[in-house]
Amino acid sequence: xxxxxxxxxxxxxxxxxxxxxxxxxxxxxxxxxxxxxxxxxxxxxxxxxxxxxxxxxxxxxxxxxxxxxxxxxxxxxxxxxxxxxxxxxxxxxxxxxxxxxxxxxxxxxxxxxxxxxxxxxxxxxxxxxxxxxxxxxxxxxxxxxxxxxxxxxxxxxxxxxxxxxxxxxxxxxxxxxxxxxxxxxxxxxxxxxxxxxxxxxxxxxxxxxxxxxxxxxxxxxxxxxxxxxxxxxxxxxxxxxxxxxxxxxxxxxxxxxxxxxxxxxxxxxxxxxxxxxxxxxxxxxxxxxxxxxxxxxxxxxxxxxxxxxxxxxxxxxxxxxxxxxxxxxxxxxxxxxxxxxxxxxxxxxxxxxxxxxxxxxxxxxxxxxxxxxxxxxxxxxxxxxxxxxxxxxxxxxxxxxxxxxxx
Amino acid sequence: xxxxxxxxxxxxxxxxxxxxxxxxxxxxxxxxxxxxxxxxxxxxxxxxxxxxxxxxxxxxxxxxxxxxxxxxxxxxxxxxxxxxxxxxxxxxxxxxxxxxxxxxxxxxxxxxxxxxxxxxxxxxxxxxxxxxxxxxxxxxxxxxxxxxxxxxxxxxxxxxxxxxxxxxxxxxxxxxxxxxxxxxxxxxxxxxxxxxxxxxxxxxxxxxxxxxxxxxxxxxxxxxxxxxxxxxxxxxxxxxxxxxxxxxxxxxxxxxxxxxxxxxxxx
Numbered sequence: 001x002x003x004x005x006x007x008x009x010x011x012x013x014x015x016x017x018x019x020x021x022x023x024x025x026x027x028x029x030x031x032x033x034x035x036x037x038x039x040x041x042x043x044x045x046x047x048x049x050x051x052x053x054x055x056x057x058x059x060x061x062x063x064x065x066x067x068x069x070x071x072x073x074x075x076x077x078x079x080x081x082x083x084x085x086x087x088x089x090x091x092x093x094x095x096x097x098x099x100x101x102x103x104x105x106x107x108x109x110x111x112x113x114x115x116x117x118x119x120x121x122x123x124x125x126x127x128x129x130x131x132x133x134x135x136x137x138x139x140x141x142x143x144x145x146x147x148x149x150x151x152x153x154x155x156x157x158x159x160x161x162x163x164x165x166x167x168x169x170x171x172x173x174x175x176x177x178x179x180x181x182x183x184x185x186x187x188x189x190x191x192x193x194x195x196x197x198x199x200x201x202x203x204x205x206x207x208x209x210x211x212x213x214x215x216x217x218x219x220x221x222x223x224x225x226x227x228x229x230x231x232x233x234x235x236x237x238x239x240x241x242x243x244x245x246x247x248x249x250x251x252x253x254x255x256x257x258x259x260x261x262x263x264x265x266x267x268x269x270x271x272x273x274x275x276x277x278x279x280x281x282x283x284x285x286x287x288x289x290x291x292x293x294x295x296x297x298x299x300x301x302x303x304x305x306x307x308x309x310x311x312x313x314x315x316x317x318x319x320x321x322x323x324x325x326x327x328x329x330x331x332x333x334x335x336x337x338x339x340x341x342x343x344x345x346x347x348x349x350x351x352x353x354x355x356x357x358x359x360x361x362x363x364x365x366x367x368x369x370x371x372x373x374x375x376x377x378x379x380x381x382x383x384x385x386x387x388x389x390x391x392x393x394x395x396x397x398x399x400x401x402x403x404x405x406x407x
Numbered sequence: 408x409x410x411x412x413x414x415x416x417x418x419x420x421x422x423x424x425x426x427x428x429x430x431x432x433x434x435x436x437x438x439x440x441x442x443x444x445x446x447x448x449x450x451x452x453x454x455x456x457x458x459x460x461x462x463x464x465x466x467x468x469x470x471x472x473x474x475x476x477x478x479x480x481x482x483x484x485x486x487x488x489x490x491x492x493x494x495x496x497x498x499x500x501x502x503x504x505x506x507x508x509x510x511x512x513x514x515x516x517x518x519x520x521x522x523x524x525x526x527x528x529x530x531x532x533x534x535x536x537x538x539x540x541x542x543x544x545x546x547x548x549x550x551x552x553x554x555x556x557x558x559x560x561x562x563x564x565x566x567x568x569x570x571x572x573x574x575x576x577x578x579x580x581x582x583x584x585x586x587x588x589x590x591x592x593x594x595x596x597x598x599x600x601x602x603x604x605x606x607x608x609x610x611x612x613x614x615x616x617x618x619x620x621x622x623x624x625x626x627x628x629x630x631x632x633x634x635x636x637x638x639x640x641x642x643x644x645x646x647x648x649x650x651x652x653x654x655x656x657x658x659x660x661x662x663x664x665x666x667x668x669x670x671x672x673x674x
Contacts (some may be wrong), residue, residue, distance in 0.1 A: 017541065027510060027537045029466040031562035031587055175461065186465045191588040193564060206674035211582065291510045291537065292463060292528055305512030306462040 018207025020328035021121035070227035073372035083378035097390030105216035107134035110197035117141040121185040124316030127201030132166035141143035147177040172213040200244025203323035204296030217251025236385035242366040243316035248389035269312035270339030280310035283337035313342035314362035351391025408602040411579040418573030424631040429640030431458035431474035433483025435651040446658035451669035468591035485512040496529035505532035522553040533555035540576035591641030595620035624671035631672040
């Protein structure tokens with residue numbers, strides 16, 4: 001168990017060079033170094049600037065609709081017969097997921113740095129939609145990279161992005177999913193570094209991205225902490241959030257790091273099962289450290305160092321790495337990570353819809369599924385706080401296909 | 408003196424510039440690579456950059472991405488690439504060989520193991536695209552101890568203060584990336600390159616090669632007028648792709664391109 005001092009240090013991470021212990025850092029080609037150093041300086045200055053903070057808070061309140069509610073899922077809790085399940089309703093944000101918290105913040109940075117164009121990678125399309133949305137609002141040109149396979153899985157979001165005026169580029173290299181979209185977005189950035197702000201959607205990538213994405217997303221945990229104290233009169237016993245790159249999870253976890261009694265559980269995509277190798281759960285599978293997309297982290301790669309193809313029913317979790325802060329929190333023993341398989345996530349998707357009238361994104365369904373497993377093992381006066389990171393409308397197509405229904 | 412430094416010294420005394428081809432190891436088949444390296448040497452190249460295939464080559468354009476995919480179809484790993492270097496060294500002890508690639512294969516092999524195996528294979532230099540000097544405090548001393556030059560990129564976006572830092576960290580030669588973009592992208596501006604090289608030379612105590620955007624005899628010759636070395640990749644890899652179904656012709660066809668560039672540079 002980490003000591004109080006360890007946790008105080010953990011709360012201050014990353015260090016000055018952008019590392020979270022042995023993870024993180026800035027592993028990029030030279031062309032991007034100047035842009036990253038500039039971004040770091042701009043961010044450090046603006047993040048402490050009251051005017052920037054005020055504008056960020058105003059946008060979160062009036063454009064995103066924050067604070068998002070903390071909802072006590074009483075029927076589900078009663079049925080499971082154990083811990084009380086509370087849902088942090090990020091699905092109610094404008095555009096339907098937590099992603100917009102971060103794109104609002106990064107778009108403000110783009111505005112302050114005067115870049116006329118933004119680019120992004122997207123898996124499930126939620127980050128792409130959130131980026132296209134803020135770009136439309138600020139009148140910025142927007143290009144979103146998306147794997148060909150994900151474009152098929154998430155047709156609705158693709159059309160949404162186009163309606164918002166974004167160009168959606170289909171990525172046909174590699175495994176045609178989020179990882180390859182990120183490769184392509186980085187290639188775009190290398191080429192257009194002078195006029196483009198690259199809006200990374202998850203708490204990964206080269207320093208300072210993991211830090212700034214976490215900071216923008218930490219509004220989730222700050223609100224949840226206050227709301228839980230106000231509604232239940234105590235802190236939650238367990239935090240639960242799905243982890244692909246891990247931006248919604250780190251946003252929830254970070255404000256609780258020093259609350260040593262609050263367990264933090266990240267739920268990765270188990271795909272067909274960890275034992276099949278067909279998953280997207282590097283931390284749960286104990287993947288060795290590796291370097292991809294600008295940071296050192298736990299990474300699914302083979303004995304030759306080639307990145308392994310992943311599988312998850314949810315496009316947003318279908319990624320072979322994980323944000324470096326999660327790798328660090330696991331290493332120091334502050335957070336735990338586990339995996340939920342496709343079929344368990346699908347069951348949770350249906351079950352939450354039926355019992356609470358809330359249709360979760362397939363990504364968030366992984367966290368719901370783990371909560372459903374764990375709640376019966378806990379006492380009725382204990383609390384599991386689940387980050388319901390997004391709504392499931394975008395996944396109806398996928399679920400219908402599994403049911404054999406074709407629209 | 409390293410083989411790379413010796414190579415540049417010899418060229419300098421002859422008033423010539425280095426021609427440095429890049430090919431991806433194992434593309435389109437591992438059997439092609441060593442004969443291709445020998446054919447390149449025959450055609451008059453001075454140093455060979457051998458690409459280590461990687462599943463996610465983020466700094467490369469479509470041409471080299473596809474080369475990586477072809478090489479990976481045969482499962483060409485870092486350890487196999489080092490075997491190719493050793494094979495090449497059996498009959499060639501003079502031409503420097505530099506590995507160019509991404510960090511993860513080296514990371515997974517382990518820095519110390521890599522240093523040891525690379526030295527044993529007769530490797531001369533290593534250029535790791537996604538390992539800037541800031542992250543190389545553990546890697547560089549191991550390479551230095553193994554007598555392997557660590558070659559760094561300098562980009563058009565690199566500020567003067569960083570140029571100084573990179574020059575201090577690197578050895579062998581510097582690789583100036585002539586365009587903002589991925590490999591095989593837009594044509595370069597020789598005037599701009601010349602200006603930037605002048606600035607870099609204030610800090611560099613080693614030769615400077617220029618790559619990205621060199622695609623024919625004319626651009627090779629133009630760059631050789633301002634740089635110490637001309638690095639050419641995508642145009643060769645394109646030829647390899649074209650002949651993927653006719654592998655026996657690859658060494659000769661690729662060497663014909665470098666032979667012609669050699670002539671243009673020496674004119």
